[in-house]
Amino acid sequence: MTESSVHPALWPAPQASGSVDATVTVPGSKSVTNRALVLAALAAEPGWLRRPLRSRDTLLMAQALRSMGVGIEEGVGPDGSGEAWRVIPAGLHGPVTIDVGNAGTVMRFLPPVAALADGPIRFDGDPRSYERPLNGVIDALRVLGARIDDDGRGSLPMTVHGGGALDGGPVEIDASSSSQFVSSLLLSAPRFNQGVEVRHTGSRLPSMPHIRMTVDMLRTVGAQVDEPETGGEPNVWRVSPSALLGRDLTVEPDLSNAQPFLAAALVTGGRVTIPDWPLRTTQPGDALREIFTTMGGSCELTEHGLTFTGSGRIHGIDVDLGEVGELTPGIAAVAALADSPSTLSGVAHLRLHETDRLAALTKEINELGGQVTETADGLRIEPRPLHGGTFHTYDDHRMATAGSIIGLAVPGVEIENVATTAKTLPDFPQMWTRMLGV
Structure with a gap:
């Protein structure tokens, strides 16, 4: 086994230089x-x-x-x-x-x-x-x-x-x-x-x-x-x-995989359009329209797709994610950058996903200076000034995208094994840098 396979390369998460304005075509669900x-x-x-x-x-x-x-x-x-x-x-x-x-x-x-x-x-x-x-x-x-x-x-x-x-x-x-x-x-x-x-x-x-x-x-x-x-x-x-x-x-676009890109609009006070967002769908990711609007953005859904616009401020949220648990890592990342506390509940089952997502989010955000506490069925997030550091992924694609969201606003965040995003979003690093114009 090579050293690189034991210690996967660190990917410097790009920091946004301004408001994002991009159209991102998301692959199928x-x-x-x-x-x-x-x-x-x-x-x-x-x-x-x-x-x-x-x-x-x-x-x-x-x-x-x-x-x-x-x-x-x-x-x-x-x-x-x-x-x-x-x-x-x-x-x-x-x-x-x-x-x-x-x-x-x-x-x-x-x-x-x-x-x-x-x-x-x-x-x-x-x-x-x-x-x-x-x-x-x-x-x-x-x-x-x-x-x-x-x-x-x-x-x-x-x-x-x-x-x-x-x-x-x-x-x-x-x-x-x-x-x-x-x-x-x-x-x-x-x-x-x-x-x-x-x-x-x-x-x-x-x-x-x-x-x-x-x-x-x-x-x-x-x-x-x-x-x-x-x-x-x-x-x-x-x-x-x-x-x-x-x-x-x-196959519809994967709306859960659209999450980090919509989050970029929220975090940077910018605008992101996702083409072909379905007008009717059973995908859990459709809940992002309401959740991210509550956290400080606005959206417009037409037959051509969804355009989400950030307001320049991020608000905390108290939300039950039991029906849409896979969205928790991205929401936690945004909540760590908010102007008020958040409580994410209904997701005790995330301890049994690709990794124990509740423990992983708590550890990784706190090691960047955050204040996250596990509850019986979720997370309590008290925003704190964050600093750079290594964000570990535990071979979990949604941990990698969560760390990338934080990296938009926090300099010096490095994602360990960003390649794990290939599980559901093979070209994530390239899509992310294109969106930012890097």
Whole structure:
């Protein structure tokens, strides 16, 4: 192992020399891309996926599906309108080993798919993936008829012994640590012999917009879903067995990945436009319009996109982020630069993400001179004058972008391993410097 791999290079986060004024085209949504790949792989006919995100997480998903027999051809769409992937379903088979990296969508969405394959499918990944909870998916699949070897860990590595089909039916799970437990079962449920009835039995279910995204996308490909949002029983989702249709789907820009760029407008009192921001979406990142407006900006949404303008002042905020927890690092970074305290709540589950995001944010902001305190379910942030220093990322893409936001206003901030942003936003450093005109 080389010294550079042990001590990744430090990236000097550029300080803004004035108000930002930029248009930033954000790549496609990871959450939509990986859900679409699973649904297309399970369809009864080929489909197109336009403007997919090419990042570590989505390429791991594509490679995993290819290894089980699915055809995924990269090229341009049928009308020549830009990059598209043609997904050609096929009989799923093992034996194969799937590398999940540290992608929650891959490690949680694919075990139900593997249960439909013929043969053993082994799942492995980065060291951190062994620490992320998977018991909700493993236990549920066993109830539904799957055979899984995990040596009783409830986490990776593990092997799913696919039998070519899965009975399905009713199952109770505690998804309070990750909404992906619910989405994972719903995505494959149309292919289960009895479909599925998923009943969440735990405490508050986080990241509900991601479950709404799963339900919407299932309906787009012809699945029948009964869910709480449309008058169904609270915390219960039912998916009927059916064939899935091959569709021509265009992936929306990743609104959560737009966060650091909108934050730049807020921090510098500038203006940033994100083209193609959808007028209607289930993406959690859409909440940024309201949150960042409360913190001191204003926005205009048209059919062409979203323009966000900072006022030159940043206000603290008291906000429950339980439905949009992935936005917490960026909001915490902005809050550390505000003119009044902030309380971010409803995000205890972030301790189980790519890293313990609450502990990481507390440590890194405080080491730059901040005053952040962990609470039972979030963070209390008292703004203080900050100074330069190393901002560690813990192999977490959202930590890297959070540190970059702080670096806009604080000279001498260096991001350790900014390359971890390739997980969902491969060209982040170049996009960031272009926005600043550096």
